[in-house]
Amino acid sequence: MDARPTSGATPTIYDVARRAGVSIASVSRVLNGRDNPRPATRDRVLKAISELGFVPDGAARALSSRLKQVVGVVFRRVYGTDDGGMFEDESESLLFGDQINRGIEIVAQRRGYDLLVSSVNIDEHTLPNRIMTIAGKCDGLILHDQVLSPAGIASIARTVPVVTLAGAEGGPVANVRGDSATSMREMARHLVQDHGYRRLAYIAGHADSPDNIVRGRSFASEVHALGGECLTGPAWQGDYSAGSGVQIVRGLIALGATLPRAIACANDQTALGVIYALAEHGLDVPGDVAVTGFDDLPFARHLRPQLTTVRQPIQEIGAKAFEVLHSMISADAPQDSDAVQDFVLPTRLIRRESCGCPPDSRPAVWRQIS
Amino acid sequence: MDARPTSGATPTIYDVARRAGVSIASVSRVLNGRDNPRPATRDRVLKAISELGFVPDGAARALSSRLKQVVGVVFRRVYGTDDGGMFEDESESLLFGDQINRGIEIVAQRRGYDLLVSSVNIDEHTLPNRIMTIAGKCDGLILHDQVLSPAGIASIARTVPVVTLAGAEGGPVANVRGDSATSMREMARHLVQDHGYRRLAYIAGHADSPDNIVRGRSFASEVHALGGECLTGPAWQGDYSAGSGVQIVRGLIALGATLPRAIACANDQTALGVIYALAEHGLDVPGDVAVTGFDDLPFARHLRPQLTTVRQPIQEIGAKAFEVLHSMISADAPQDSDAVQDFVLPTRLIRRESCGCPPDSRPAVWRQIS
DNA sequence: CTGAAAGCGCTTACAG
């Protein structure tokens, strides 16, 4: 029996214990669903808990059990310089990340974990500090692409289990990504062999994004292997945003360049911008120029023409990342640096209209209702 | 000076202190950016921190400072029965919630808070327990619409600061929402007066959603006031999903009912489904039937015809919810039950094509790139 | 089955 006085503020386990006439150990036991407290004891405790409106403190629980049951998810803030542009319409560009997070959340929940989400601006000078604060609140970290340098990742991974998303093969920590190589090669074959295009281009995403690098290389080399031509270089350097797709096409047209017959984009966002800019100049997609994306975000099938793209199992990527992280947390041992794994999930080419394939017969406004 | 032995596992503040030759109090001070440790001391501490890869434990920090710097955000899981349907394409239906969360996150971050996001299934029998666990990990809770009964909300709010989103005026806790009444009245006027429609309908969202109730009432009463007819009732009961919009229109057509000249939907999702189902039967929007939405999600302008809808300041709603919650957390006092506030943010009618207004001249694939 | 007590890793008055 404990003698502490009833606190005036939010009730603690001591208040519950006193009210139920038991020790805090017993309260803790019923809280954790152990089966030793006998029914009568348990009922008294449960009654006291609900009467007091007691909510066990997660911090205390975490401190003493050495488990927070929280995983941190860090992603890159896209626009959002502090003031003024605070509420730019960034929603489109974050769909991918949101879906990944949803996949993480769903499986995390089954294991009793919640998600601590946090966006960071790669430019902030206090980045290491922010990441450290976040890490301190979690049992492990999942890092989206482009939030931290490989060195920074390696550093934080000394102390906290870390899994990266869409990182490079052979990076410092476990990594989960979609298979970009296979499907971009397939895309190249579809465009060159099935449609007969000879002059193509690849609009790149962030130059330092591993996914982008793989996509560009796979596409270009397959096009070349099939005897086609693939334009690349600075003129085709985008940044995964729709805006970059617009700018590139406008720039090319302004220069009087002859556009390629087909443009493969690093992702769906970019393709959206490209189609917009082509339409702006009266060019038909796919009649004049075929355009393809990557990701298969929901809006891809709302576009006209519907976008030919590569479907990534987005939520599964998130789910896998959690599972990998969870096993690291449970193992509790620091990661064997020679056992760092790269998990690659299968992707699939989705042929719709923007590549030149014929439209299907359902109404074009929306095609998958159930 | 402390005498504890160096732990073999992850370093603690004691390890840092010993290595730097100072007390843990000094380490804590530099960790928290106080200005008393003199530069020389500070440097030694910083050096020890980085050498050890020390990350301060958030749980310990929270326990002793009585502040977790975490806000919980709970939203409703839409589909997702455990197996099988696990990865349904629910992404469309969660856009609204994701944008709200983004708004919360952006302002929360400025105050050093991170977001703990958690989806719940209203059907789970352990819901009270889950909410309790989540609450224990946060300083306060933001509850999306439809996650907990008013009684459940009142109960949890006894112990933790709570703000609801899109809840009812006069609910048990502070609430933040968009102004549905004004803009739905304006929508009614636009449809009846500007376009001359006389026979209209409102497709409802969840019957117990406060926003839905206000939208339906405002629309119907304004239509009536202007001498129009507004169909309602069970045949027009949806659930905010695109699928419900499809089912309702299909059902009506199957029964041979004469469709109204205009259909106002409870949200954009529903409108998407309605437009799809109308197209399916060869009906033209807005030529045969005008259709409108609510929310102005990004896809609204990708549709054809582009969707006339009501723009809610989605991110601002999230931001406001955080600010309100933050002031409650800082005040630290339990909320005055007579001071419960209802914050209503302005909305705006966005006239595009689906109501019958003429299209603008930009390419229809996408209209706002920058 | 139940309780007393130690300990989780920090922060923060309180002294000096």
Next chain:
DNA sequence: CTGAAAGCGCTTACAG
């Protein structure tokens, strides 16, 4: 400016 010590609210061996 710096340190010793108490305390935050739990969990969990260890006894009984």
